[in-house]
Each structure stands twice: as C-alpha cells, then as structure tokens.
Amino acid sequence: MERIYLDYNAxxxxxxxxxxxxxxxxxDLFGNPSSRHLxxxxxxxxxxxxxxxxxxxxxxxxxxxxxxxxxTEGNVTILRGYQVNYKEKKGRDHIIISAVEHPCIYDTAKxxxxxxxxxxxxxxxxxxxxxxxxxxxxxxxxxxLISVMAVNNETGVIYPVKEIAKIAREKGILFHTDAxxxxxxxxxxxxxxxxxxxxxxxxKFYAPKGIGALYIKKGKRLDPLLTGGHQExxxxxxxxxxxxxxxxxxxxxxxxxxxxxDRERIGKIRDEFERRILAEVPHSRRNGGADNRLYxxxxxxxxxxxGEAVQLKLDHFGIAVSTGSACSSxxxxxxxxxxxxxxGDEETAHSSIRFSFGKYSKMEEIGYVVDRVKxxxxxxxxxxxxxxxxxxxxGK
Amino acid sequence: MDYTEKVMDHFMNPRNVGxxxxxxxxxxxxxxxxxxxxxxxxxxxxETIEDIKFQTFGCGAAIAVSSQTTEMVKGKTLREALDLxxxxxxxxxxxxxxxxxxxxxxxxxALHQAVKTYxxxxxxxxx
Numbered sequence: 001m002e003r004i005y006l007d008y009n010a011x012x013x014x015x016x017x018x019x020x021x022x023x024x025x026x027x028d029l030f031g032n033p034s035s036r037h038l039x040x041x042x043x044x045x046x047x048x049x050x051x052x053x054x055x056x057x058x059x060x061x062x063x064x065x066x067x068x069x070x071x072t073e074g075n076v077t078i079l080r081g082y083q084v085n086y087k088e089k090k091g092r093d094h095i096i097i098s099a100v101e102h103p104c105i106y107d108t109a110k111x112x113x114x115x116x117x118x119x120x121x122x123x124x125x126x127x128x129x130x131x132x133x134x135x136x137x138x139x140x141x142x143x144x145l146i147s148v149m150a151v152n153n154e155t156g157v158i159y160p161v162k163e164i165a166k167i168a169r170e171k172g173i174l175f176h177t178d179a180x181x182x183x184x185x186x187x188x189x190x191x192x193x194x195x196x197x198x199x200x201x202x203x204k205f206y207a208p209k210g211i212g213a214l215y216i217k218k219g220k221r222l223d224p225l226l227t228g229g230h231q232e233x234x235x236x237x238x239x240x241x242x243x244x245x246x247x248x249x250x251x252x253x254x255x256x257x258x259x260x261x262d263r264e265r266i267g268k269i270r271d272e273f274e275r276r277i278l279a280e281v282p283h284s285r286r287n288g289g290a291d292n293r294l295y296x297x298x299x300x301x302x303x304x305x306x307g308e309a310v311q312l313k314l315d316h317f318g319i320a321v322s323t324g325s326a327c328s329s330x331x332x333x334x335x336x337x338x339x340x341x342x343x344g345d346e347e348t349a350h351s352s353i354r355f356s357f358g359k360y361s362k363m364e365e366i367g368y369v370v371d372r373v374k375x376x377x378x379x380x381x382x383x384x385x386x387x388x389x390x391x392x393x394x395g396k
Numbered sequence: 397m398d399y400t401e402k403v404m405d406h407f408m409n410p411r412n413v414g415x416x417x418x419x420x421x422x423x424x425x426x427x428x429x430x431x432x433x434x435x436x437x438x439x440x441x442x443e444t445i446e447d448i449k450f451q452t453f454g455c456g457a458a459i460a461v462s463s464q465t466t467e468m469v470k471g472k473t474l475r476e477a478l479d480l481x482x483x484x485x486x487x488x489x490x491x492x493x494x495x496x497x498x499x500x501x502x503x504x505x506a507l508h509q510a511v512k513t514y515x516x517x518x519x520x521x522x523x
Contacts, residue, residue, distance in 0.1 A: 306431060308455040309407070312399075316408060325431060325455065334431065346429035383413040385435040385451040386428060 001318045004365050008204075008358030009153050009181060009297060010322055014247070015206040015359070021250040022208075022243045033240050034231065043242055050249025057256040058198065059189035060215050066235045067245050070212035071180040072104040073225065074199035075147075077214060077236075078176045079108045081222040082145050083117070092144030094118040098130050098159070099340040100152050102178060106336065109147075118142065127289030128157035128341050136167060145174045150182035154324060154337040154354055155288030156297025158186075165194045174220070180204055180212075184255035185262070185294060196220050202244065206359065207251035211244025262359065267295030269366060270357045274298045276370045281377055287338050287352055296358060299324075299338070301351040302373075304387035305380040310353055313376040319369055324352035347386075399456060400490035406460035411467050412449045423510035426502050432458045436466075436506040440514060443474050450503070457496040458503070464489050465503040477511050478522060480504060 005013075025046075031039030033047055048062065055062040068074055082095070097109050099121040106121075113119040120138040123131050130148065139146075146168045150161050161177045168175035176197035182188050183198075184205025190198055198215035202208070216222055216235070229237030255262075278284055283303040302310060307325030314321055324335025334349035342348040355369075381387040399407070416437035424435040432454035439447035448470050450462040465485050469477045482504040486492045515522055 304453065306454050306458070309459060312404075312407065312456045346431070350428070350431045383410065383451045384453045385424060385433050386453045388415070388451055 004319045006355045007320045007322050009356035011203045012206045014208050018247045018251045022247050025243050047245045050245045053249035053253045057252045059191045066214045066232045068212050068236050071199050071201035074214045075104045075178050077225045078197050084223040094142040095145040096120045096138050097147045099123050100337045124340050128155050143173050147176040150177045150179040151294045153181045155299045156294040157288045158292050162193045190215050202248035205251050205255040207247040211241050211248050263295050266357050269361050269363050273366050296356050298355045301348045302377045304384045306350050317372045322354045325350045402490045403460040406463040407456040410463040414449045416449050421510040421514035423506045425506045434502045434506045436510050438510050445469050461503045474511050
C-alpha cells in the first residue's frame with residue numbers, strides 16, 4: 001500500500017536535487033576543509049559556497065552563518081551561551097520565552113530557572129497568539145534575552161517576531177527566534193526582522209537530518225557550546241559536516257525559489273483537508289487560529305478519543321501523522337503547546353493530532369485520509385467512556 | 397520499545413468492548429487529564445464472572461490491556477480475578493514499553509475495584 005505522509009513538520013525526505021548535490025562529497029571530494037592541501041581546499045571552497053547560499057536565503061552575510069547539528073544545538077547554544085556571557089551585562093539574569101517554544105528551549109529555560117535565572121513564560125490565547133502586552137509587562141531592568149519562535153511546530157501559528165524584536169531593541173534586550181519551522185517555508189529576512197540570533201534546521205526543508213545553522217548578528221558575542229577547534233571561525237568546534245552543509249545550502253536555495261508556489265499549492269490542500277475534517281467529524285476542534293498560520297499545518301483535537309490511539313490506527317491504514325498526546329511522547333505530559341492554548345484542558349491536548357503537509361502531498365489523497373479519520377475516530381468513540389458519558393448527558 | 401504483535405492485535409481488534417446493561421458490578425478508574433479512563437462492566441453468576449466488557453479512553457496500550465484483562469478473567473471466579481496482577485496482563489501481551497506500565501495498572505485496578513465492591517455488597521469474603 002502506498003503510504004501517505006502527513007508529518008512534514010517532524011521531518012521531510014531528502015529531495016533528489018539535494019542528494020545529487022552531495023554525492024561527490026561521498027566519493028572523491030572527501031578532504032578535511034581545514035587541510036591546506038588540494039583535497040582540503042577543494043572542499044573548503046564548496047562549504048563556503050553553501051554558507052553563502054544559506055546566508056542569501058535569509059538576507060544575511062555569509063560570515064554571520066554558523067553551521068551546527070540542527071535546531072536543538074542552535075537553541076541550546078543560544079540559551080547556554082547567553083548564560084555564560086551575561087556576566088558582561090551585569091545583572092541581566094532574566095529571560096523571557098513564549099509558553100509554546102519547542103522543548104529544547106522550553107526545558108532548557110526551565111533548567112536555567114532552577115540554576116538561579118529568572119524565566120518568564122509568556123502565555124498564548126485560545127488561538128495560539130502570544131500575549132504581547134504580557135510580554136512587554138514581563139520586561140524588567142534585569143531582562144537580557146527574549147526568545148520567541150517564528151512559527152509553532154505543533155500548530156503552525158506564526159508569531160510577530162519583527163514586532164517582538166523591536167520591543168527588545170528599544171529596551172536593549174537581545175532577541176532570538178527559533179525559525180526551524182519558518183525558514184524554507186515562508187519569506188524570512190533577518191535584517192528586516194532585526195533579530196540578534198536565528199536558529200535553522202535543514203531537515204525541515206528537504207535536506208538530511210543532523211545539520212542546521214545559527215545566524216549571529218554582527219557584534220553579538222556568543223560562547224560556543226563545543227570548544228577546542230577553530231572551525232566556523234571559532235564559533236563551533238569540530239570537523240565540519242561537509243555533506244550536511246552542501247545539502248543545506250542547496251536545499252535552502254531551492255526552497256527559497258519555490259516559496260510562492262508551495263504556499264499556493266500546499267495551502268490549498270491543507271485548507272480543503274481542514275474544511276472537510278471540521279465539517280465531517282463531529283466534536284472536532286482546530287488548535288490555532290484559522291488565519292495567522294503557516295499553510296502547512298492543521299492541528300485538530302478529536303474529543304473523547306486519545307491521540308496515540310488515533311495515530312496508531314491511521315498508521316495501520318498507511319497514514320503518518322503525529323500527536324500531542326502524552327502517550328506517544330516518551331513522557332507522561334501532554335503537549336504543553338496545546339495545553340497553553342486551551343487553558344490547561346488536558347483532555348484536548350491528549351486528543352490532538354497534527355497533520356502537516358509538504359511538497360509531496362497531493363490533493364487526491366485528501367478524500368482517503370478524511371474517510372479513514374472519520375472511521376477511526378468513530379470506532380474509538382464507540383467504546384470511549386467519555387463519549388458514552390457525553391451521550392448520556394445529551395439524553396441519548 | 398515498540399508494541400508487540402499481540403498488543404497491536406488487541407488494540408486493532410479489541411475483545412469484549414462496550415457496556416453490559418444491568419451489570420452486577422461497574423468500576424471506573426483514571427481520568428481524562430492523565431490520558432486514560434477505563435470502565436469495566438461485570439455480569440456475575442454466583443461467584444463467577446459470567447461476562448465482562450470494557451470502555452476505554454486511552455492510548456493503544458490502555459486499550460490492549462483492557463481487552464487482554466477481560467479475556468483473562470472471563471469465566472473465572474471473583475477470587476481468581478482479584479489475584480490477577482497488572483504484571484501478568486503485561487506478560488500475557490508479550491510485554492509493554494516501560495512508560496506504558498501505568499496504563500496496564502488501570503485495567504487491573506478497574507477490575508479489582510468492581511470485584512471488591514461486589515463482594516462487599518454481597519457479603520462474600522475476599523479470602
């Protein structure tokens with residue numbers, strides 16, 4: 001059976017052009033970019049070209065780009081680097097993040113809170129939008145860093161990072177945005193936003209896993225997480241992931257050229273899918289506002305059924321999705337993102353399914369997916385004690 | 397650790413699902429906020445579980461464990477049902493991922509609660 005992959009926010013397949021671009025580096029072009037001989041110099045030239053490709057795509061100068069292993073490394077580097085460097089900015093031991101950041105920020109910030117930092121988690125409303133007044137009010141003289149993601153990974157909600165960067169700038173506070181879900185999928189210009197630090201992840205835009213990059217604004221110091229090598233201009237030690245860098249550069253160059261057509265085509269599929277699901281599956285609710293959202297993502301809670309059960313059944317029918325339910329996460333806590341949006345209603349979080357669309361999604365697949373979702377949800381409800389209780393309360 | 401084939405079989409084709417009208421014993425454990433609610437319905441003849449059905453809101457493991465539990469005690473005596481442990485259910489399923497052991501706990505809990513209430517109400521000694 002042909003699989004239907006609807007989990008593009010988790011990761012994407014490597015596209016053929018990207019695979020072709022890296023093949024020479026798995027063959028003859030094996031040199032260490034740090035070596036002064038021809039083998040090394042050849043590769044060094046190519047990774048610098050890849051750096052330029054990444055920089056161009058986000059409106060930065062190539063020397064502002066530091067390659068790393070992905071968004072988790074980037075985000076932890078920002079928080080931990082800030083922790084090391086804040087001594088220069090005496091007393092700035094307060095950081096502000098949104099309540100819906102990716103766990104690599106959210107959990108790291110929580111750890112920092114246990115290490116003597118003051119951390120404010122700014123809430124979001126029922127549509128997932130950040131409370132900007134709350135953010136402003138949270139700022140104190142000790143605030144040194146604000147970190148708010150560009151696009152939420154679970155809901156696709158887009159955050160006003162340019163506005164937040166401006167608020168930070170006016171108060172002399174550093175601004176970082178985790179743009180893992182934004183870059184390669186929507187226009188993104190670091191100069192326009194005026195961010196100090198930006199996190200990127202390549203496997204979200206059809207390059208392999210294990211490669212990403214940080215944008216560090218000129219003049220902003222950030223101690224590296226990995227030390228003991230001169231690579232990346234002393235900003236990230238370790239022999240370069242050459243294949244990853246080449247792939248990331250090529251993939252981002254391609255993605256940037258296709259932003260408008262992707263938005264149009266994939267957006268239509270997502271919208272049609274969501275319209276049908278909400279119309280045809282009773283007691284389903286969208287998590288995240290309808291409008292201020294990236295065109296790739298549809299996060300739906302199906303009341304009275306648990307997300308992992310829905311996910312497993314859909315997988316059986318050849319459909320790959322993800323869930324905010326605790327039971328699939330390796331922890332026992334449901335999605336803090338969906339929880340933040342529904343006033344801590346854990347049942348809604350346990351019942352949430354994320355459908356995320358991408359380059360290989362097809363409009364023709366939607367009918368099959370909608371039918372299977374209807375079937376699976378109805379079947380699980382048929383023996384759900386919560387649904388039974390609901391029916392009784394309705395006098396049925 | 398992934399789900400075993402047997403867990404998947406019980407999850408995809410759960411046995412004894414639904415309600416028993418005029419059940420002799422009913423118990424519900426868990427709550428929606430922790431992600432699992434299991435409700436057991438028992439039909440009891442003398443000291444034997446003649447029929448048992450369940451309703452479960454929960455993950456794949458919670459559903460499989462509920463199904464497996466009903467299979468293991470159907471036709472058994474009340475005391476035998478009390479002796480059934482969550483570990484035995486998990487073992488019968490070929491094991492559960494460690495983090496899921498709390499789910500299987502619930503199905504046995506629901507069964508025990510229903511059986512104990514029935515025994516108390518009918519003056520049957522647990523031992």
